Amino acid sequence: MARPQMLKLPEVLEEIGMSRAAFYRMRARGQAPKLPNGQVRVSRADLDAWWESCTEHAA
Incomplete structure (x- = not known):
């Protein structure tokens, strides 16, 4: 299994067009994609799911 x-x-920041400071503000509010094990890495699946939820709320 891969x-x-x-x-x-x-x-992640380049893909979503966000500054590091804005990302950390969202993270502090619990609105950013989850970072596994406290690492500054995001799984592709989590990022895609988070982005989809953002676009649903915007519509």
Whole structure:
């Protein structure tokens, strides 16, 4: 079984067009994708699910 793709924070920020400071503010409010084991990495599946939930709320 393949391991899930893990994205580094700069990759995530570039993809969603967000600054590091904004990401950490969202994270502090519990609104950012979950970071497994406290690492600054996000699984592709978690990022996609989070992004989908953001676009649903915006519609």
